Amino acid sequence: MPPRKKNANAAENKLAKQIAAKKITDQKSPVKKKKSAKKSAMKPSTNIMGWKPGVPKEKPKGRVYDGPLCVNSKTKKSDLIIFGTGGVPHSANPQSHPSAIRRLAELGLGVYEMEFVHGVRIRPETCEEVKAVQADTGIRVTAHGPYYINLYSMEEEKLEASRVRVLDTARALEACCGDGACFHPGFYQKRDPVEVHAFMTKQIGELADILEKEGCPIRLDPETTGKGSQFGSLDELCEMGDVLSEKNISITIDFAHIHARSGGVNNTYDEFAAQLEMIKNKLGSGALASMHIHLSGIAYTEKGEAHHLELDESDMNYPDLFRALIDFGASGRVVCESPALEYDALIMQKSYRKLNGS
Numbered sequence: 001m002p003p004r005k006k007n008a009n010a011a012e013n014k015l016a017k018q019i020a021a022k023k024i025t026d027q028k029s030p031v032k033k034k035k036s037a038k039k040s041a042m043k044p045s046t047n048i049m050g051w052k053p054g055v056p057k058e059k060p061k062g063r064v065y066d067g068p069l070c071v072n073s074k075t076k077k078s079d080l081i082i083f084g085t086g087g088v089p090h091s092a093n094p095q096s097h098p099s100a101i102r103r104l105a106e107l108g109l110g111v112y113e114m115e116f117v118h119g120v121r122i123r124p125e126t127c128e129e130v131k132a133v134q135a136d137t138g139i140r141v142t143a144h145g146p147y148y149i150n151l152y153s154m155e156e157e158k159l160e161a162s163r164v165r166v167l168d169t170a171r172a173l174e175a176c177c178g179d180g181a182c183f184h185p186g187f188y189q190k191r192d193p194v195e196v197h198a199f200m201t202k203q204i205g206e207l208a209d210i211l212e213k214e215g216c217p218i219r220l221d222p223e224t225t226g227k228g229s230q231f232g233s234l235d236e237l238c239e240m241g242d243v244l245s246e247k248n249i250s251i252t253i254d255f256a257h258i259h260a261r262s263g264g265v266n267n268t269y270d271e272f273a274a275q276l277e278m279i280k281n282k283l284g285s286g287a288l289a290s291m292h293i294h295l296s297g298i299a300y301t302e303k304g305e306a307h308h309l310e311l312d313e314s315d316m317n318y319p320d321l322f323r324a325l326i327d328f329g330a331s332g333r334v335v336c337e338s339p340a341l342e343y344d345a346l347i348m349q350k351s352y353r354k355l356n357g358s
């Protein structure tokens with residue numbers, strides 16, 4: 001169908017021009033990128049954007065994608081990894097879950113992470129609608145639990161509330177027919193990391209048991225966190241996954257968080273490959289077959305994550321990450337958490353497809 005092809009080419013050219021204008025290329029010198037990230041790290045832009053590190057009240061709105069639909073070329077071989085956004089795309093109208101899924105489908109993206117970060121609030125009718133739109137479009141749905149979770153809280157009440165928030169995230173996701181309930185497990189609060197690890201493992205194991213008893217099929221995916229004060233290094237989560245290997249638990253691997261947590265390390269092909277190797281060894285090759293990945297640009301200080309950045313403002317070496325994922329035959333979902341959401345998700349997908357030979 002020549003007219004369609006023409007449109008697709010025009011769409012591609014438009015994105016190519018946009019990318020060129022923004023000077024984003026996969027070959028961009030990592031040294032140059034590092035410089036800009038260091039600048040951000042030295043001078044955190046917390047006040048400029050009104051978004052302080054820690055629990056963000058509101059994410060700064062990044063670039064809004066207003067280009068053509070289905071902008072990325074179709075793949076020659078099927079994508080093992082699909083891309084999408086954490087939260088409603090800026091260009092979705094209205095800003096609702098069902099409309100987010102429709103918009104992602106229009107753009108040719110493949111996954112939507114519902115953000116329950118300020119509480120699990122979704123009406124049963126909306127769940128039904130999400131389910132229907134999902135079936136109609138083929139977009140996959142995951143969820144991010146509330147920020148206010150601490151499964152190592154000293155206060156019984158807060159601990160119980162945290163447990164309920166994890167469970168409710170999974171239950172809401174089940175009602176929407178999704179899979180992969182991501183959450184940040186909690187904080188060390190200056191306690192012995194070994195003790196915290198044992199406690200968190202017990203808690204998360206129990207939560208998986210409760211869901212199993214309810215017949216809820218949703219997998220719990222605790223996330224690698226961005227700050228040294230938060231429980232959730234890759235080692236800790238892999239260790240936990242190993243102990244809980246009989247349960248319906250995996251991990252959300254946020255490569256930007258791991259990079260920030262280490263103060264700028266973990267950003268080369270070899271380092272990404274070592275991380276994937278660790279996941280394979282501890283969690284089994286099945287974990288590489290259904291990955292739940294978070295990715296964005298990130299600003300960091302010596303304490304770890306400061307805040308997320310748009311890809312081209314950061315030093316995040318996503319092309320080498322994609323090379324490693326391709327070499328390991330990894331499949332799953334990449335949820336873009338950059339402030340530019342769908343804009344950067346499209347950049348990521350384009351980069352992945354190019355490297356994947358499609």
Ligand SMILES: [Zn+2]
Pocket residue numbers: 144183184223
């Ligand atoms: Zn997260």
